[in-house]
Structure formats: structure tokens, C-alpha cells
Amino acid sequence: MYYSDVTPQHFGNFEANLRFIDATGVLARPGIRALEIGTGTGALLHELLTRGYSVRGVEINQALIDEGRARFGPLPVDRVSGVQLPAADGEFDVVFSFDVFEHIPDSDAHLAEVARVLKPGGSYLMQTPQKWWNTIFETIRWRSATAWRADHCALHTMGELEARLRRHGFEPAAWDIPVVNRFFRDKVRRHLGAAGVAALAVFNPDRLPLAWRTNMYIQARKR
Numbered sequence: 001m002y003y004s005d006v007t008p009q010h011f012g013n014f015e016a017n018l019r020f021i022d023a024t025g026v027l028a029r030p031g032i033r034a035l036e037i038g039t040g041t042g043a044l045l046h047e048l049l050t051r052g053y054s055v056r057g058v059e060i061n062q063a064l065i066d067e068g069r070a071r072f073g074p075l076p077v078d079r080v081s082g083v084q085l086p087a088a089d090g091e092f093d094v095v096f097s098f099d100v101f102e103h104i105p106d107s108d109a110h111l112a113e114v115a116r117v118l119k120p121g122g123s124y125l126m127q128t129p130q131k132w133w134n135t136i137f138e139t140i141r142w143r144s145a146t147a148w149r150a151d152h153c154a155l156h157t158m159g160e161l162e163a164r165l166r167r168h169g170f171e172p173a174a175w176d177i178p179v180v181n182r183f184f185r186d187k188v189r190r191h192l193g194a195a196g197v198a199a200l201a202v203f204n205p206d207r208l209p210l211a212w213r214t215n216m217y218i219q220a221r222k223r
Contacts, residue, residue: 012040012044012098012099012127013098013127013179013181013183013184013215014043014044014183015181015183016127016177016178016179016181016183016184016215017044017098017127018044018047019177020125020127020175020177020217021048021096021125023175023177024123024125024175024219026093026094026123026125026219027048027053027055027094029093031054032053032054032093032094033054033055033091033092033093033094034048034053034054034055034056034092034093034094034095034096035055035056035057035058035085035087035091035092035094035095035096035117036048036055036056036057036058036095036096036097037057037058037085037095037096037097037100037114038057038058038059038060038097038098038099038100039057039058039059039064039065039068039075039077040059040061040064040068041064041067041068041071042057042064042065042067042068042069042071042072042075042077043068043072044098045057045068045072045075045076045077046068046072046075049075049076055076056076056077056078057075057076057077057078058077058078058079058080058085058086059077059078059079059080060079060080060081062079065077065079083104083106083109083110083113084113085113085114085116085117087117088117089116089117090116090117090118090119090120091117091119092117092118092119092122093118093119093122093123094118094122094123094124094125095114095117095118095122095123095124095125096124096125096126097124097125097126097127098126098127099127099128099129100126100128101126101128101154101156102128102129102134102152102153102154102155102156103151103152103153103154104153104154105153105154107154107164108164108168111164111165111168111170112168114168115168115169115170115222118222119222120222120223121221121222122221122222123219123220123221123222124165124170124218124219124220124221124222125217125218125219125220126217126218126220127177127215127216127217127218128155128156128161128215128216128218129152129155129214129215129216130155130157130158130211130212130213130214130215130216131155131156131157131160132157133205133212133214134152134155134214135155137191137192137214138152140191140192141191141192156216157211158174158210158211158212158216159211161216161218162174162218165218165220169222169223170220170221170222170223171220171221171223172218172219172220172221173218173219173220173221174210174211174216174217174218175210175217175218175219176210176217177215177217178206179205179206179213179214179215180200180204180205180206185197185200188200
């Protein structure tokens, strides 16, 4: 499945993110309840609901919620205005977010809230771009070293992210999830042009050590 086949907008690497969820097996047990933070236009949420999983979402942008419901029907998505989640303490077994963490100014408050709504032993599955690769990419994309920083305000290295997760009561583990697929190549072509495509032909970031991948996939278990 390719992202543009299921939603009209490109908000993340749908295929890689779904493969990550499947690889962890966290949704496989009966009765699991899950929450997606940052549903965008709802492609991933819709796919998981179609599979029969108990999952709901939150999203900050009402236009994206409306677009998702127009495309997929009445998706169970609540609009939020900050890091606070409309959920009870320990309500979920799994929380996941993809291409979200780097946009949250108060990432400590975000992690505290995720920990609050997770059951002990529950998992926070997250994907976020690696700090230094994303700094290079966004600087080229925006043609500025500063214009993008308000949007990507919480970039981390793997070590920084793991340390922050541990401070909030999580035990993090990195996963090997390849990301160089059609979506990734199209994104490189769209923003970096022919030079980016040529570089990708000789340099595959999926071959790098996990700490230096362009996209970091982390399963953080709540202690």
C-alpha cells in the first residue's frame, strides 16, 4: 500500500509507519485500546479501524479532521488545542505518533501526558526525524537556516530522545524500520530535485546505524 493511494495529502511515510506497528505486535492481543496523536487526514487511523482494532485519534487541525471524515467517513477523532489528551489515566495500552514529536514546543509536557494515559507496561510508538539530518534537509528545503525552526522545534538525536523518554518513566528501544520507499523517493525529488535523487541512488540511509537513520523509530514502554 502506498500513501497516496489512501489519502490526498502527504503527512508521513504511511507504509513504513504501518510496518512499524505490525512489527512490534502491540495491537495483536485481544482487547487492546490505542490512541493516535496527530491523525492528519486519517489514513492510518482508517486502516487500523478497518483491521478491527480499537483505536481513536486526536488532531490539532480541524480542517484535516474534516477532510479525513469526508474521505473515510465518521472517524473517531477529537480535536485538541495543546498537549492535553482527552482521556482518563491509564486508558490506553498503546499510544502512537508519527512525524508529530518534532513539532511540539513543550515535549516534556507531551511525554508526561502520554505517560498519564498509558497503562503500566503500555507502549508509546513514535517516529521522528533525526536532528542533524533533518536540520540539513529543512535548511535546503526552506533555503534558510532559521525559517523552519519554529515548526521543527523539538528535534533530537537518538541519545537525547532516549534520555528524555527515560526521565518520563519509559524504557526506549530503537527499531530497524527501512524508510526508502516510493514515498521517500518522491519526497526527496519534490524538495531536493535531481541532485537529491542522484545522492539517494548512491547513499541509502537505511544502511546507517540506527542512531543515524534519517527517521528514528522508537518503542518506549512505560515502567
